[in-house]
Amino acid sequence: MxxxxxxxxxxxxxxxxxxxxxxxxxxxxxxxxxxxxxxLGITIAVILGLFLSLLRRSPIRPIRWVTGFVVEFVRSTPLxxxxxxxFYVLPNFGVRMSAFTTxxxxxxxxxxxxxSESYRAGIESVAKGQWEASVALNLSxxxxxxxxxxxxxxxxxxxxxxxxxxxxxxxxxxxxxxGVIGVLGAAVAEASQNFRFVEAYTLVxxxxxxxSIPLAIFARYLETRYGYERT
Amino acid sequence: MLTWNQFSRIALDGGAITxxxxxxxxxxxxxxxxxxxxxxxxxxxxxxxxxxxxxxVTRGASAIVLxxxxxxxxxxxxxxxxxxxxITLFGNDVGYLFVAGVVxxxxxxxxxxxxxxxxxxxxxxxxxxxxxxxxSLTTxxxxxxxxxxxxxxxxxxPYGNLNIEVMKGTxxxxxxxxxxxxxxxSNLRNRRILxxxxxxxxxxxxxxxxxxxxxxxxxxxxYRGLERRLGGRWFGGGR
Numbered sequence: 001m002x003x004x005x006x007x008x009x010x011x012x013x014x015x016x017x018x019x020x021x022x023x024x025x026x027x028x029x030x031x032x033x034x035x036x037x038x039x040l041g042i043t044i045a046v047i048l049g050l051f052l053s054l055l056r057r058s059p060i061r062p063i064r065w066v067t068g069f070v071v072e073f074v075r076s077t078p079l080x081x082x083x084x085x086x087f088y089v090l091p092n093f094g095v096r097m098s099a100f101t102t103x104x105x106x107x108x109x110x111x112x113x114x115x116s117e118s119y120r121a122g123i124e125s126v127a128k129g130q131w132e133a134s135v136a137l138n139l140s141x142x143x144x145x146x147x148x149x150x151x152x153x154x155x156x157x158x159x160x161x162x163x164x165x166x167x168x169x170x171x172x173x174x175x176x177x178x179g180v181i182g183v184l185g186a187a188v189a190e191a192s193q194n195f196r197f198v199e200a201y202t203l204v205x206x207x208x209x210x211x212s213i214p215l216a217i218f219a220r221y222l223e224t225r226y227g228y229e230r231t
Numbered sequence: 232m233l234t235w236n237q238f239s240r241i242a243l244d245g246g247a248i249t250x251x252x253x254x255x256x257x258x259x260x261x262x263x264x265x266x267x268x269x270x271x272x273x274x275x276x277x278x279x280x281x282x283x284x285x286x287x288v289t290r291g292a293s294a295i296v297l298x299x300x301x302x303x304x305x306x307x308x309x310x311x312x313x314x315x316x317x318i319t320l321f322g323n324d325v326g327y328l329f330v331a332g333v334v335x336x337x338x339x340x341x342x343x344x345x346x347x348x349x350x351x352x353x354x355x356x357x358x359x360x361x362x363x364x365x366x367s368l369t370t371x372x373x374x375x376x377x378x379x380x381x382x383x384x385x386x387x388x389p390y391g392n393l394n395i396e397v398m399k400g401t402x403x404x405x406x407x408x409x410x411x412x413x414x415x416x417s418n419l420r421n422r423r424i425l426x427x428x429x430x431x432x433x434x435x436x437x438x439x440x441x442x443x444x445x446x447x448x449x450x451x452x453x454y455r456g457l458e459r460r461l462g463g464r465w466f467g468g469g470r
Contacts, residue, residue, distance in 0.1 A: 076447030078402035170293035197303040
């Protein structure tokens with residue numbers, strides 16, 4: 001038994017039996033819904049971010065401006081409102097997505113905007129001589145980017161991408177707002193049936209620590225592995 | 232379209248709550264960040280460990296989970312009734328939910344901010360600390376007059392970004408039914424559906440997104456201005 005911190009009338013604050021019953025339910029939400037949404041989201045975000053960062057270097061000025069504005073807009077508005085926008089507005093235009101898909105798309109777009117900034121920094125960190133050499137060797141645009149610039153830019157971006165993975169895990173429970181029954185959705189549903197809020201939300205917090213601390217260690221590993229690749 | 236009343240309900244009433252939660256969380260978060268950031272550089276291993284645990288827990292547990300925990304679990308743990316807490320803000324009783332929003336977001340910001348403070352202090356050359364010790368300044372004087380004023384310059388840009396993140400994070404309080412911009416926007420949508428009006432979600436959520444965008448840009452502008460001013464003050468204008 002853990003010490004009872006305070007007594008609200010007749011019931012116990014912490015009931016191990018209740019917590020034990022909750023555990024499989026919230027764990028299922030975490031490992032079958034929240035984490036898959038995160039991994040799908042980061043995969044798309046990583047590709048989308050690269051694409052956006054290339055668009056921001058487009059030779060056509062309006063494309064650069066529009067991409068730049070979209071990235072800035074997405075980065076400075078809350079993910080929660082963006083999810084509402086995707087979930088409630090897009091059906092008016094014939095795009096119908098399930099709550100889970102909306103969550104994945106929302107995470108991908110939000111973090112795609114963030115990763116595009118990291119890619120941009122990575123691309124800009126490639127030494128000027130490399131660009132000049134590509135021109136001097138008369139490489140095609142595809143060869144220049146595919147064989148010279150990106151292979152040097154991407155390793156410097158990997159640590160940042162790892163950090164965004166960690167951040168995204170913590171944003172994934174926002175799906176509860178549009179009805180995704182992930183780790184938080186399961187806890188809310190269970191707790192509101194028997195009012196065991198303490199057990200439910202403590203377990204969710206613990207689960208998050210159990211997932212996000214190893215991921216943070218992984219991100220730190222990426223940093224030591226790729227962080228000092230080039231000097 | 233939005234009538235003026237509907238717009239002002241979201242932008243002014245909701246905006247007042249959004250900004251109040253942000254300011255409250257930023258004040259609490261900054262205090263916690265300084266406290267635990269400095270503690271993380273203490274010579275005592277115990278204090279460093281405590282700071283580490285605080286940082287890992289408040290960052291690792293995710294803002295939204297912290298918020299739900301503070302809003303729904305903490306009153307039970309401490310054994311008080313949320314209805315007994317009355318706080319009036321702009322003529323509305325926002326009650327315990329407001330406190331929960333400020334505390335949860337403040338704790339979360341403190342975790343990230345402590346790392347910013349630690350990084351800023353560590354960026355100051357050791358010679359500054361050594362010089363302060365040789366001038367026999369106390370630890371407090373050293374921090375207050377030598378280290379922190381210089382560290383502020385490296386801390387400001389990430390601190391400004393953190394402020395924007397916290398402001399965006401305030402949208403979460405709508406999920407515990409605190410009437411901020413996001414809450415009032417989805418409220419308006421629900422009401423229109425209930426009344427069989429066309430909900431026009433594009434307008435409602437489009438306007439809400441633009442409002443958040445404006446606040447973010449204002450915060451960014453504020454910190455850019457601050458950087459420019461402080462840059463002149465501590466480095467003789469050169470930087």
